[in-house]
Amino acid sequence: MSLIIVDQFSKTSPKLRSHFEKITKDDHSPDRFVWDFWNKPGRYVHLRTPAVRFFPEPLFKKIESELLAFGEEHLGCRSLSPLWLSCYINGCEQRWHADRPHGPWAFVLSLSPEDIQFSGGETMLLKPAVLNFWNSVSQLGNQSFEENDVVERVTPTFNRLTVFDPRIPHGVSPVQGTMNPLEGRLVLHGWFTQPRPHYKGTIATEKIETALAQFDEHLGDDLSQKMNEGIFSSSGTAAYRIVIAPTGKVSKVIALAHSLASAEPEGAYRDHRFLTTLVTDHFRAHSFPKAKTGSSLTLPLTIVGATED
Ligand SMILES: [Fe+2]
Numbered sequence: 001m002s003l004i005i006v007d008q009f010s011k012t013s014p015k016l017r018s019h020f021e022k023i024t025k026d027d028h029s030p031d032r033f034v035w036d037f038w039n040k041p042g043r044y045v046h047l048r049t050p051a052v053r054f055f056p057e058p059l060f061k062k063i064e065s066e067l068l069a070f071g072e073e074h075l076g077c078r079s080l081s082p083l084w085l086s087c088y089i090n091g092c093e094q095r096w097h098a099d100r101p102h103g104p105w106a107f108v109l110s111l112s113p114e115d116i117q118f119s120g121g122e123t124m125l126l127k128p129a130v131l132n133f134w135n136s137v138s139q140l141g142n143q144s145f146e147e148n149d150v151v152e153r154v155t156p157t158f159n160r161l162t163v164f165d166p167r168i169p170h171g172v173s174p175v176q177g178t179m180n181p182l183e184g185r186l187v188l189h190g191w192f193t194q195p196r197p198h199y200k201g202t203i204a205t206e207k208i209e210t211a212l213a214q215f216d217e218h219l220g221d222d223l224s225q226k227m228n229e230g231i232f233s234s235s236g237t238a239a240y241r242i243v244i245a246p247t248g249k250v251s252k253v254i255a256l257a258h259s260l261a262s263a264e265p266e267g268a269y270r271d272h273r274f275l276t277t278l279v280t281d282h283f284r285a286h287s288f289p290k291a292k293t294g295s296s297l298t299l300p301l302t303i304v305g306a307t308e309d
Helices: 013-025 057-075 128-140 207-226 267-284
Strands: 001-008 038-039 042-048 078-082 084-088 093-096 104-110 123-128 149-156 161-164 169-172 183-195 197-198 236-244 250-258 295-304
Touching: 001 149, 013 057, 013 250, 038 183, 038 295, 057 078, 057 104, 057 183, 057 236, 104 207, 207 267, 207 295, 236 267, 250 267
Parallel strands: none
Antiparallel strands: 001 161, 038 042, 042 084, 042 093, 078 183, 084 183, 093 169, 104 161, 104 183, 123 149, 123 169, 197 295, 236 250, 236 295
């Protein structure tokens, strides 16, 4: 499943939490009157506000830059959607939905209390097993079947960053147990966007662009052939980091996060292996110009149905 969990994500989180507590405990602060009751019957109910308006600018910029750095380093995404701050108290929830086409990866950074008193408030994701439901039923025989067999639940532990493919049906289980926002499920959330190649180093831009254009052509041809043969069935993103030595030779190709998904059992695994081999073989055979230092090229690939972007 395309799910990444990073605990203790940032040293900025305690400062964000402190600011929330300071504002919320001050009955007379005008800054506390920024919340909207986001009530969409049958879909969502919680309090939310644009994070950029809630937090002081230096604090907001700090967490934004940390999230941007994470997206670039691990997902090959260069940008973020506007960030939301949401608070869930008694009865608040998100029903099952998918986010298309907000961005290739969604994220939730929990700023909930360290000592959680409420129940619920988990991020819920439908497991890929549902795509293979009848096969799994025959394998399980008469074994019992519970909700957690098909639902992944991530608790909103303080400072936990949860990143997932927002095409997966997901939601937030109903929060019960408190009407006090200070005790509620507090999360900063949004989407990583703009999966685009990114080069860090001193090789001239046109040389990098040439290598990328050659790869695009190569990938397009190979992918069309595989799809026509019915042996590539995934869609999603797959990011790679190509490490270039000062000699101009590619010393390493690192597979970063991917969200390839296929209704075919093992299809995503097979297709990711195919893409990894293709990227590795292509760039290892490519000669970049010599440079004084090593450099790296981050390459996110977006596979949309039967075509590639
Ligand atoms: Fe969502």
